[in-house]
Structures are given as structure tokens and as C-alpha cells.
Amino acid sequence: MSEQTIDLKKRRFLTQATGVVGAVGVGFVAWPFLSTWKPSAKTKAAGAPVDVDISKLESGQLVRVLWRKKPVWVFKRDKSALDALTSEELMSKLADPSGTGNSKNQQPKYVSSSFRSIENKEEVAVIVGVCTHLGCSPTYRPEPGASDLGGDSWKGGFYCPCHGSKFDLAGRVYAGVPAPTNLEIPPYQYVTDSLIRVGIDHKNT
Structure with a gap:
């Protein structure tokens, strides 16, 4: 084997080795940069905001979304x-x-007391669908006069099948039931007239 052939082989080996080392080096440099794109542990724990399109939401209709691992009801x-x-x-x-309750996290300050929704947007309610008694998810019962829920005295709302707690269509708790407080109203805002963002406070606070 000639010296020229050996030199060519050495050169090829060195070129390939340099390429591999360079690629690894770029990977190490890029990793910290790319890792900054990932949500932080705090962001994950807080729960990312959830957008809800209400452009086709009809009166009486309820849609469910998941926010912070909890069901959120959006209904008209x-x-x-x-x-x-x-x-x-x-x-x-x-x-x-009054709808204010005794829990500081029960509802944002920018929602009304009776409707528990943002002013001038009273027809749409946004409520966390978790009973404040033991965490069951109540059933949506919007029909007034339901015989199994009190007949004429029932104006529509939510019934928790676990222990019988009842809430009205603003999420306010009835007296004399196991649930101690109203249903929670999450932070939310209108991005547009037809798009609600759950998890971000109303812009005019």
C-alpha cells in the first residue's frame, strides 16, 4: 500500500470524525436554546388557557372543555x-x-353577583363543573319545572347525583344541601365576541 493511499484514508477518517464531533457540539449548543421553548413546570402546573368558540352556541346548549384537569361548562x-x-x-x-360566597377563589371580581358572568355578556355562563361538596360533576338540568327537582320551584340549573346538591343556572348553591358554597367561576375573557379564553382574567380588571 502506498503512502498516498494511507494519507487519503487518514484524511477521510479525520474529516468524518470532525463532522461527528461538530454535529454533537451543535446539539449541545442547541439543546439549551430549544429547551426554552418548552413550558416551564410552573406553567404546566397552572394549566394553559383554553379557547372556546361560542359562535354557534344556542340558548340552552352547554359545551364542556377541560382546564387544569377540571371540566368547565360554557352555556347560553x-x-x-x-x-x-x-x-x-x-x-x-x-x-x-349575592353569589359572592365565602371563598376568595369562588369567582373573579369582574363577574356580576346575580348572573355571575361578565357585564353585558350575561347570557353566556362559564362555570367549573365540580361540586363544592366532594368533587362530583353535577348534571345539567336546564328544564324549568322538573318534577324530580321540585316541580314549579325548579327554575333550571345543576343537580349533583352523588349527594343531592342543587345549583341554579348561575352556579349558586341552594340552601339545605350538602354543598357548602357556589360553583367556582374560573378566570376568563372574551378574545372576540365569539371566542372565550378560559384561564386568563378579563382585560378590563
Whole structure:
């Protein structure tokens, strides 16, 4: 074998070795940069915001999304449902008619007390679907007058089948049931008139 052939082999080996080392070096340099694109542990724990398109949401219709591993209900109330929420008959049956409750995390300050929704957007409700008693998920029962829930005194709302707690269509708890407080209202905002973002506070706070 000639010296020229040996030199060519050495050169090829050195070229390949340099390429491999260079690629590994680029990988080490790129990793810290790419890793900054990943959400932090704090962000993951907090839960990313969830967008809900309400452009086709009809009165009485409810959609469910998952936020922070909890179900969130987004539903539309018609005028009769809104009128019922402020009626003296219903208010007399609630444990917390003002809707403020005794928990600082129960609802944001920018939602109204009776409708528990953002001002001028009262027809759409956004509520965490977890009973405040033992964490079951109540059933949506929007039909007024349901015989198994009190007949004429039932104005529509939510019934928890686990232990019988009842909530109105604003998530306010009825008096005399196991649930101690109203259903939670999560932070949310309107990105547009037809898009709600759950997990981010209303912009005008």
C-alpha cells in the first residue's frame, strides 16, 4: 500500500470524525436554546388557557372543555332563564343569593353577583363543573319545572347525583344541601365576541 493511499484514508477518517464531533457540539449548543421553548413546570402546573368558540352556541346548549384537569361548562341562557335568576322566588331558596360566597377563589371580581358572568355578556355562563361538596360533576338540568327537582320551584340549573346538591343556572348553591358554597367561576375573557379564553382574567380588571 502506498503512502498516498494511507494519507487519503487518514484524511477521510479525520474529516468524518470532525463532522461527528461538530454535529454533537451543535446539539449541545442547541439543546439549551430549544429547551426554552418548552413550558416551564410552573406553567404546566397552572394549566394553559383554553379557547372556546361560542359562535354557534344556542340558548340552552352547554359545551364542556377541560382546564387544569377540571371540566368547565360554557352555556347560553335565554331571557327567561336570566329573568328567573333575579326572581324573588329563586333568591329565597339560595344559600348565597349575592353569589359572592365565602371563598376568595369562588369567582373573579369582574363577574356580576346575580348572573355571575361578565357585564353585558350575561347570557353566556362559564362555570367549573365540580361540586363544592366532594368533587362530583353535577348534571345539567336546564328544564324549568322538573318534577324530580321540585316541580314549579325548579327554575333550571345543576343537580349533583352523588349527594343531592342543587345549583341554579348561575352556579349558586341552594340552601339545605350538602354543598357548602357556589360553583367556582374560573378566570376568563372574551378574545372576540365569539371566542372565550378560559384561564386568563378579563382585560378590563
